Amino acid sequence: MESFTCSKLVSCHGLPTIITLLYFCTIATTLCLAARQPEQRMIKSNTADFIKTSCGVTRYPDICYETLSSYARTILTSPKELANAALSVSLNEAQSTSASVLKLSKGHDLRPREAGAVKDCVENMRDSIDELQQSLIAMKDLHYLGPEFELQMSNVMTWVSAALTNEDTCMDNFEGNGFNGEVKSTVKGYIIRVSQLTSNALALINQLR
Incomplete structure (x- = not known):
């Protein structure tokens, strides 16, 4: 029939x-x-099962699934697209965080030490944004076949690791005494989320090997 x-x-x-x-x-x-x-x-x-299972290898699986599930149509069941989406999410959050910290740096009620720490944090976040952008560019050239794969993977992971380091350094600037608790907690709130997202992206990229 x-x-x-x-x-x-x-x-x-x-x-x-x-x-x-x-x-x-x-x-x-x-x-x-x-x-x-x-x-x-x-x-x-x-796709939902794939994203949830893949997020299980990250340090922050809940936030991983929460932020990547909206990219399901693009990700489908592709590990590379999943890693790309994770990097994009991290970059967007880093840009938002940078804008928030920059706005905070222009406040007139900061103590001298706080003003210095916030200024350094602004620089850290600018570097982090640049490194995440470089990692996305490198991911576009990533090919699973060929002798250059490991070198390309190494470059991507180096960029993302550097971004994570800069985000952590931002928080290190506020260690010790002499800081207003509200200022410190505000910056910490910004940085924790972006560092968690960057950590997740690094874990998902590592799964491509």
């Missing part, structure tokens, strides 16, 4: 009236959409 396809059903030429044509084509479209729904649900479920 000849198999049914949406394209055959949609081929409605030669029917006696426009009304009949529209009627059968509407039915065809409805049936085609209904036929695709189970497949789409399966793909969505497989």
